[in-house]
Amino acid sequence: MKKIIVVGGGAGGLELATKLGRTYGRKKRAKITLVDRKASHLWKPLLHEVATGAMDEGIDAISYRAHAKNHSFEFHMGSLCDIDRDRKCIRLAELKDEDGELLVPERELEYDILVMAIGSTSNDFNTQGVSDNCIFLDSPEQAHLFRTEMNNEFLKLHTKSGEGSVDIAIVGGGATGVELSAELHNAVRELNIYGYSGLDSSKLNVTLIEAGERILPALPPRISSAAHNELMELGVNVKTSTMIVKAEEDGLITKEGEKISAGIMVWAAGIKAPDFLKEFGGLETNRINQLIVKDTLQTTRDDSIFVIGDCAACQQSDGSMVPPRAQAAHQMASLCFKNIVAMVSGLEMKSYVYKDHGSLVSLSRFSTVGSLMGNLTKGSMMIEGRLARIVYISLYRNHQIAIHGLFKTGLMMFVSRINRVLRPSLKLH
Ligand SMILES: Cc1cc2nc3c(=O)[nH]c(=O)nc-3n(C[C@H](O)[C@H](O)[C@H](O)COP(=O)(O)OP(=O)(O)OC[C@H]3O[C@@H](n4cnc5c(N)ncnc54)[C@H](O)[C@@H]3O)c2cc1C
Structure with missing residues (x-):
């Protein structure tokens, strides 16, 4: 029986494992395994809502174990750390509890077909002080951290009867930064309704900082200008053409030497694939650690390894790269499924073409x-x-x-x- 492993149960990986489970696992025609370092799945584009409390992840998160049982695949909780391509096996790091006690030792899992779907993390471009002083919105845990800090600041302000302000700086004028800025203003209105007297939009100073000439640079200019106007109306201070060179405990320093003071700082300016992929089994990677794939979504150096979602470097026919988006991960999961079926049945595989909807x-x-x-x-x-x-x-x-x-x-x-x-x-x- 063929062994198919999907590593990463995110936007792309969970959809793929579910389809493979329904098709092969149920009839025991192949053994399907999903590996994720977390116990549950939350669709990543919702993280900014988790960060402000607009969404309760306890309700929307999916337990991998329960989902695997219902869709005929196995789930292994663990963090992928290495691969042996000659022996066709992957290594999962040991699992420890919060006190550092060993729960599960290091393990190896064998595969015939491997799918890498481990997503991306924020890229701070090694900017000084960012990893120590800024919050990244890469996981539900980080979103919680943001919410705790935000609620603490609001509570302090409420206790002081509204004296002072809550200053939040967000670096990166992409979708994450723009959506978070607006969600924060919504959170303040809601908190006021729930008894946080003295708290209103005038007490919230959100500064959104973008290095480029306009926010939402990946979208047409008329959309970024509509979003810019909406944010300004809400009271967000939008700073474009502003490069951050350093993050300190109480604020950000621009290239021109200006200090943007903030109690909470979020870094959402660009992504990279996890660093360990740089040296991952001799597979070809690009400068942001993504694994380079052919149009079939197989890696350039190993046909038994597919890559989907944010960790794939997939070039389109016009030379541009497929963007790191949920819709791309969804489409790649669908094509990867078809190509795995074709591979198992000895049929010809299809090429992936990104459809921007x-x-x-x-x-x-x-x-x-x-x-x-x-x-x-x-x-x-x-x-x-x-x-x-x-x-x-x-x-x-x-x-x-x-x-x-x-x-x-x-x-x-x-x-x-x-x-x-x-x-x-x-x-x-
Ligand atoms: C706040 C925010 C808002 C966004 N909004 C939008 C939007 O509106 N529209 C849009 O199209 N895109 C949006 N995106 C981008 C979108 O979320 C990603 O493009 C998409 O989730 C990528 O899917 P993926 O399957 O590649 O990775 P992910 O969904 O990130 O999943 C990766 C999975 O791999 C697991 N993993 C990571 N490393 C390991 C390891 N070493 N071992 C085992 N498991 C591992 C993780 O736990 C995770 O479950 C947003 C992103 C963020 C952060």
Whole structure:
């Protein structure tokens, strides 16, 4: 029986493992294994909502073990640390508890086909002081850390009857920075409703810093300018063409020597694949550690290894790289599934072509802006407001459908409606 291992149960990996489990695992035609260093999955584009409390991850997170049982694959919790391509096995680092006590020793797992889907982390470009003083929004734990610091600052302000302000600086004017800035203003309004007197938008100083000439540089200029205007209306201080060269305990230093004071600093300026991939089994990587793949999504040096999502360096026919986005991870998971089926059946594989369906940016409850691409729109069409909100939410719904199927996703939507009545609109604890 063939052994297929997917490492990384994120936006791409969990969808792929689920499909492989349903197709091969259920009929015991292949042994499907998912490896992740965490016990549960949370769709990464929701992290900024977890950070501000707009989302309760306890409700939306999926337990890998329960999901594996329902979809006929095995789950191993552990962190991939090495590979032996000659023996076709991967090594998982030992697992320890919070006190450093050994839970599970180092293990090896054998594969016939390996899929790497371990995503990316924030790239601080070795900027001085960033790793010590800034929060990265790469995982639910980091989102929690941000929420704790934010709530502490708001509590202090509330206790001082609103004297002073909460200063938050966010580096990186991409989707993460823009969405987080808007969510923060929503959080302040909600906290005021829940009894944090003296707290309103005028007490929140959010500075969004972007090195380029405009925020959302990957999106058409009219969308970035719409988002820029919305943020300014909310009271966000947007600083473009501003390069941060150093992070200190109480603020950020720009290239021009200006200090942007802040109690909480978030770094969301660019990504890289995990550092250990640089030396991973002699596979070819690029300067941000992504594994270079052919158009079939197989690595350039080993056909038994596929790579999907943010950790894949996949060049498109026009020479540009597939962007690190959830929609790319979703599409790659679908094509990788087809190519694994083709490989197992001895059929010809297909080439991956990235289909850009557009990009949407949520400005919390205030607005949603973005563009749709496709035949119907004959290129790119800007959308805003309610329609944009529906399309934005449908991205997550598509992910849920790929994982749970239509019926269960429908039930989850129903439960989330009920929760809107039962639970506070902001996670307060
Ligand atoms: C705050 C935020 C907002 C975003 N918003 C959007 C958006 O609106 N639209 C959009 O298209 N994209 C968005 N993105 C980008 C999107 O989240 C990623 O492109 C997408 O999640 C990539 O999917 P992936 O499967 O490659 O990796 P991920 O979803 O990151 O999953 C990687 C998985 O690998 C596991 N893992 C990592 N290292 C190891 C290891 N050594 N061993 C075992 N397991 C490991 C992790 O625990 C994780 O489960 C956003 C990202 C962030 C951070």
